[in-house]
Amino acid sequence: MYTYGPVPSRRLGRSLGVSPIPPKTCSYSCVYCQLGRTNRLTSERKSFFPKEDIFSEIRNQTASSEVDFITFVGDGEPTLSADLGWLIKMCKKHTSKSIAVITNGSLLHRPDVRSDLLEADIVLPTFDAGNAEIFKRINRPHGEINFDVMLQGQIDFRSEFKGQIWLEVMLVHGLNDTEEALNDTKKAVEQINPDRIYITTPIRPPAESWVKPPQPEGIIRAQEILGKTFTVTDNEAGGFGLGSFTNAREAILEIGSRHPLRQEQALEIENVFSELGTSQKLLKEQELVIIPYNKTKYLLPTHFIRSR
Numbered sequence: 682m683y684t685y686g687p688v689p690s691r692r693l694g695r696s697l698g699v700s701p702i703p704p705k706t707c708s709y710s711c712v713y714c715q716l717g718r719t720n721r722l723t724s725e726r727k728s729f730f731p732k733e734d735i736f737s738e739i740r741n742q743t744a745s746s747e748v749d750f751i752t753f754v755g756d757g758e759p760t761l762s763a764d765l766g767w768l769i770k771m772c773k774k775h776t777s778k779s780i781a782v783i784t785n786g787s788l789l790h791r792p793d794v795r796s797d798l799l800e801a802d803i804v805l806p807t808f809d810a811g812n813a814e815i816f817k818r819i820n821r822p823h824g825e826i827n828f829d830v831m832l833q834g835q836i837d838f839r840s841e842f843k844g845q846i847w848l849e850v851m852l853v854h855g856l857n858d859t860e861e862a863l864n865d866t867k868k869a870v871e872q873i874n875p876d877r878i879y880i881t882t883p884i885r886p887p888a889e890s891w892v893k894p895p896q897p898e899g900i901i902r903a904q905e906i907l908g909k910t911f912t913v914t915d916n917e918a919g920g921f922g923l924g925s926f927t928n929a930r931e932a933i934l935e936i937g938s939r940h941p942l943r944q945e946q947a948l949e950i951e952n953v954f955s956e957l958g959t960s961q962k963l964l965k966e967q968e969l970v971i972i973p974y975n976k977t978k979y980l981l982p983t984h985f986i987r988s989r
């Protein structure tokens with residue numbers, strides 16, 4: 682399946698996620714990534730799957746479920762797909778949905794990537810670090826990507842793109858939440874001039890167990906230094922679109938591979954299918970494991986953990 686959801690998104694309402702790339706394929710291997718460490722670290726764009734199949738699934742899903750946004754997000758970096766521009770154009774032409782692209786922004790220095798994104802309504806690039814050293818430590822980019830080129834790509838995209846740019850700064854305690862780091866981020870962000878800046882914090886189990894969310898004072902410091910920002914530190918609210926699943930087991934394992942589930946979210950899925958006790962059974966069968974993070978218990982499929 683190339684699509685998932687609609688899932689409740691903290692910024693985009695009910696969002697139909699579309700992944701045009703294989704799992705864990707990315708140009709970064711961020712220390713906070715909820716997918717775990719990147720398996721395929723690459724900066725090479727290619728066509729990974731038949732684009733017609735991806736679009737056909739998007740059409741079916743948007744026809745059968747309530748969706749606010751079609752969101753190209755990927756189980757990794759969606760701009761690595763050479764079909765992204767075609768897919769966005771087809772969605773604009775054949776559906777009435779708004780289009781968002783969640784990207785790490787690392788390939789925006791490429792004219793073909795900037796051109797592919799022009800018809801999107803909202804692009805949400807990552808921007809976690811204002812200098813090369815923190816960029817390397819937090820995002821762990823592919824060797825061909827360097828900070829100055831990445832920053833210039835984001836600046837160039839701003840000058841060409843007419844839609845909304847919502848920049849996302851993920852704060853990690855002790856890494857990019859110090860005064861010095863945030864002042865550097867501020868200088869770089871001013872050059873990009875996004876429509877909005879979102880401050881987010883790692884809320885799901887990260888790739889590296891030492892990653893911690895910032896203390897409240899770190900968030901306040903970021904708000905003060907970065908100026909007008911939106912802060913998203915709470916869990917998303919709302920149910921998952923379950924129309925493409927036939928039972929709770931399938932839904933919990935599939936959604937959990939892309940979007941680590943809190944225990945109460947798994948319970949909501951069991952309720953929808955009237956299959957109470959499914960997650961307990963999956964835990965006994967060792968198909969699921971509990972990963973505690975930040976005072977919350979998450980259920981992750983075992984195969985997902987093995988590949989982390």
Ligand code: SF4
Pocket residue numbers: 707708709710711713714715716719756757758785807
């Ligand atoms: S958080 Fe996003 S950009 Fe970072 S490694 Fe994960 S998928 Fe890639």
